[in-house]
Amino acid sequence: MRFIDLAAQQKRIRADIDARIKAVLDHNSYILGPEVGELEGKLARFAGAKHCIGCSSGTDALIIPLLAWGVGPGQAVFVPAFSFFATAETVALLGATPVMVDIDPVTFNIDPRALDLAVSAVRKRDNTVYPLPRAALEPGLEPRAVIPVDLFGQPADYDALLPAAQRHGLLTLEDAAQSFGAEYRGRKTCGLGCLAGATSFFPAKPLGGYGDGGAIFTDDDGLAGLCRSILVHGQGRDRYDNARLGLNGRLDTLQAAVLLAKLEIFSEELAARQKVARWYGEALAAVPGLTTPSIAAGRFSSWAQYCVLVADGRRDALAARLKERDIPTAIYYPTPMHRLTALEYLGYAAEDMPTAQACSGKIMALPFHPYLSEAEVGQVGEAVARAMRDL
Ligand SMILES: Cc1ncc(COP(=O)(O)O)c(C=O)c1O
Structure with a gap:
């Protein structure tokens, strides 16, 4: 995939x-x-x-x-x-x-x-x-x-x-x-x-x-x-x-x-992105320890990424399990901006931005593009659910 x-x-x-x-x-x-x-x-x-x-x-x-x-x-x-x-x-x-x-913990903005x-x-x-x-x-x-x-x-x-x-x-x-x-x-x-x-x-x-x-x-x-x-x-x-x-x-x-x-074809792709996000939401809704993205009222996302939060330090283990099943994942962003090396001179401590800091430890992006089928999303959902059960 x-x-x-x-x-x-x-x-x-x-x-x-x-x-x-x-x-x-x-x-x-x-x-x-x-x-x-x-x-x-x-x-x-x-x-x-x-x-x-x-x-x-x-x-x-x-x-x-x-x-x-x-x-x-x-x-x-x-x-x-x-x-x-x-x-x-x-x-x-x-x-x-x-x-x-610091950011809002739900929208990440x-x-x-x-x-x-x-x-x-x-x-x-x-x-x-x-x-x-x-x-x-x-x-x-x-x-x-x-x-x-x-x-x-x-x-x-x-x-x-x-x-x-x-x-x-x-x-x-x-x-x-x-x-x-x-x-x-x-x-x-x-x-x-x-x-x-x-x-x-x-x-x-x-x-x-x-x-x-x-x-x-x-x-x-x-x-x-x-x-x-x-x-x-x-x-x-x-x-x-x-x-x-x-x-x-x-x-x-x-x-x-x-x-x-x-x-x-951009407008059609945006509509397809909504559909893929909805399938993911349905497939992942009941997985314990996982928070799916939530779009605030009055907003329509272009779904550049589909990022979930993985609780209890299980993110990296989940990514490894998914990789075994040929499901790629990515982390946006493993280090919040206030802790990036190039910005060390600003003098921020990790705890200065607690929500950004916490998100960077839990966030994980799943495969996402407008050409994913419902079956493929189901396959990812099932793999995530099984891994989270076992971990
Ligand atoms: C939030 C944000 N700002 C700015 C940029 C910079 O865009 P570019 O890579 O086209 O220079 C990116 C690109 O990843 C981004 O995600």
Whole structure:
């Protein structure tokens, strides 16, 4: 069994992908060719955002808006303590201070009440209000932005987060790397009211390409213009007028061509993902010691991953049993962000973010993609149930 089956998807759309790649080879416009603009238009409409700017990865989709806002030293950017490293890495690369916020134990997303406390703690320079990084105890760190992550495809709690961000005067950047296609109260991610949204087209993502890629979404004309400039070495009036520091962060024409083919079947795949998640929920509901994912009211997940919590330290043994039966699993994430080696300088202790810490010891992802059959899900469910009984 495959953890993610990209071959099954390719079989379905191979002819379209071949034709679109051939069109690029025929027109020879590999950098910002017509497919990039076509894709950006379609993605903006899909997400309900005014602008979409294709870029070279989800990581660049995060760093480019932060650069546009001038995020840097002396500024605190609030991030969930449980996410892929890029969420905090981009902040730290710019010299700003990632301030960790613990997560909700059910959705695994940033806890809005904890965000409130973390911002107050930074303002008061008081880590008895909320655990803070070392730098936040020195004078001069100002709250600047928050990056909510829609982990595993489930949107964060924007009804609580957006007013909190407004109250505290924080810029909002949605890390929708895992949640493109997901919905919150009928609106699509990257169009939920954050000042900017960032997604990833890494092959394993819900809308994945055949290489790296990403996109930035915003309704703000000024921000969109700055992002487009930063994308091309801070381009000003023309190519050799460099008005600001930037990157080479463009989305390749070939990637855009592949993504256009995949976008054609994306809505059907999202529906299939719901079905697979439902089958898993039914197959695993009665397994003692296992907590299946739960989607909060008004949210529709893009199911980037199907992650369960395994109780009583039995996770690794369960993974080994499943491997014996040729069922692959993965751990997202074995170390919470506040304890990653590269962020040791922040000075967090494990117990500072107790929910993120506990999740990283129990979480396990099961095989998940839109082409899994009910029988295959049943087979995984039965193997999990048997192993949990025996362990
Ligand atoms: C939550 C999150 N943010 C950012 C990224 C970075 O995206 P990319 O790998 O396209 O740079 C990822 C990718 O795994 C992610 O899961």
